[in-house]
Amino acid sequence: MSSPSFHSEGETSHYRSRSIAGLLSKPNIQFSLEGHDGPKGTTYSTMDQIKGTVTVTAQNDTRFDELEIAFMGSSKTFVDRMATTAAISGRTEASKNFLKLTQPILENEYPQPRILEAGQTYQFPFTFNVPNQLLPKSCGHRCETRGVREAHLQLPPSLGDKDLNANSGVAPDDLTPDMAKVTYAIRATFVRIRDNDSRETIVAEKSKKVRIIPAVEEQPPVSLKANLEDYRFRQEKNVKRNMFKGKLGRLVMESVQPKCLRLPSPKGSGDNRVTTLATIMLRFDPASEASQLPRLSTLTTKLKAWTHFASSVRRSYPTKANTMMDMTQGVHGDSTLLSSRNIETVEWTKHTAPSTRRTSTNWIPEPSSAYSSGPFYTCSILVPIDLPTHKSFVPSFYSCLISRIYALDFSLSLHTPGLSSPSVSIKLPIQISCAGSPDTPASPLSMGAAATNALEAVEEAEDVFRPRTIAPPSAMYIGGSANMAGLGAPPSYEVFSQHSGMSVPVAG
Numbered sequence: 001m002s003s004p005s006f007h008s009e010g011e012t013s014h015y016r017s018r019s020i021a022g023l024l025s026k027p028n029i030q031f032s033l034e035g036h037d038g039p040k041g042t043t044y045s046t047m048d049q050i051k052g053t054v055t056v057t058a059q060n061d062t063r064f065d066e067l068e069i070a071f072m073g074s075s076k077t078f079v080d081r082m083a084t085t086a087a088i089s090g091r092t093e094a095s096k097n098f099l100k101l102t103q104p105i106l107e108n109e110y111p112q113p114r115i116l117e118a119g120q121t122y123q124f125p126f127t128f129n130v131p132n133q134l135l136p137k138s139c140g141h142r143c144e145t146r147g148v149r150e151a152h153l154q155l156p157p158s159l160g161d162k163d164l165n166a167n168s169g170v171a172p173d174d175l176t177p178d179m180a181k182v183t184y185a186i187r188a189t190f191v192r193i194r195d196n197d198s199r200e201t202i203v204a205e206k207s208k209k210v211r212i213i214p215a216v217e218e219q220p221p222v223s224l225k226a227n228l229e230d231y232r233f234r235q236e237k238n239v240k241r242n243m244f245k246g247k248l249g250r251l252v253m254e255s256v257q258p259k260c261l262r263l264p265s266p267k268g269s270g271d272n273r274v275t276t277l278a279t280i281m282l283r284f285d286p287a288s289e290a291s292q293l294p295r296l297s298t299l300t301t302k303l304k305a306w307t308h309f310a311s312s313v314r315r316s317y318p319t320k321a322n323t324m325m326d327m328t329q330g331v332h333g334d335s336t337l338l339s340s341r342n343i344e345t346v347e348w349t350k351h352t353a354p355s356t357r358r359t360s361t362n363w364i365p366e367p368s369s370a371y372s373s374g375p376f377y378t379c380s381i382l383v384p385i386d387l388p389t390h391k392s393f394v395p396s397f398y399s400c401l402i403s404r405i406y407a408l409d410f411s412l413s414l415h416t417p418g419l420s421s422p423s424v425s426i427k428l429p430i431q432i433s434c435a436g437s438p439d440t441p442a443s444p445l446s447m448g449a450a451a452t453n454a455l456e457a458v459e460e461a462e463d464v465f466r467p468r469t470i471a472p473p474s475a476m477y478i479g480g481s482a483n484m485a486g487l488g489a490p491p492s493y494e495v496f497s498q499h500s501g502m503s504v505p506v507a508g
Contacts, residue, residue: 033210042167042211043170045437053125064114064190079309141313215434215435221257229319238251248294253280279381284376317398409427412425
């Protein structure tokens, strides 16, 4: 353990005066954003404009050479590895800068000469458009399917910052663990180039976080044969008369993925209620024609939010099974009770012949494993799904390091004398989408693969003529944590702005 250091009173005073002088010598940077005073604070959606001003005041004359105002997007994760062997225990970390847009600053906007004079205030305006998707190089690793790659090229929402949520007028808790964070910010950096070696030094730097909730459309439903370890669309269970007598029959509980929960636009007004409807189908195959129908009791609905995070890039959609086998992955689940409804009055319908008739909302489940022939009974239960307002929900998304998916857990309890409330349950996937701002153009998300193909073709063509440097990796990237930022800075949006009809700020 290192020994504490001591200073005499004179030395301490001199040290403090130097520290205070050093702090005062740095220019003071402030940000102001247009239209951020509403109840939703600094929350922006896809294609929204982020307009504002950087104001800087220097305590002393401060020379600089360049000013960079950038809109940045980054993700950070860490995974704690718990193992019996100390050699493989510990923590792995990763960070990835997936977005950088730079504000062009004209020569006549700089003070001449480039000196921030003491006591003077300088203002530099900026305008950024939140892009509808990332450039292909933001996800440069191999993916198992094209769908995974396209999902990784969508903007992830701001995640894991309770203070930012509170300042933006939404519930602080967004169901995210400390191990995952997605951050967007406007960053202003004053740079000076040293005369002796031409190296850049930062004169002053400051960032202001902004909350981004992108527009997200509903995606195709999950295949009934996929992710069987994470979801359960159907379950069967024997129903007994009581503890000592035989079974009444076999109960089937079944459903399909409901329509998505659609969040309102971050800048929307009016009713912000987010709701959808799930249909639960029950089928009872009696052991005999004399068997009594099961007495239904309570249907409990919970929303599970699963946050997957990793310290290495993901090549496939995350599942809980994969997480258990990979020490670079982690998953955090958060459960929210949505409702608990008494369903004793639900009426059964008797069927005398096998049928799988289906209507727009109801259908007849397939027979249970115990069914042979004879009459059976069905009923349907419509379950409203309402998102609570005391928590902050973000759209479903998949990114290179972090993903958020949701599931609905329906648990049905029965009245059975002498038994402790037997239950049957199913787990359904559900998506959360989000509407875009009403005053911005329609999101070009519908371009999908076509837009990705066009951007890839342009980048591949221009990449042939780009200069290359071959050198050993820097020591800062060898060993230690997995720093995804070391893979390179986020790609410029210059290609996108030159080769499409959209107006996107050019990154430097």
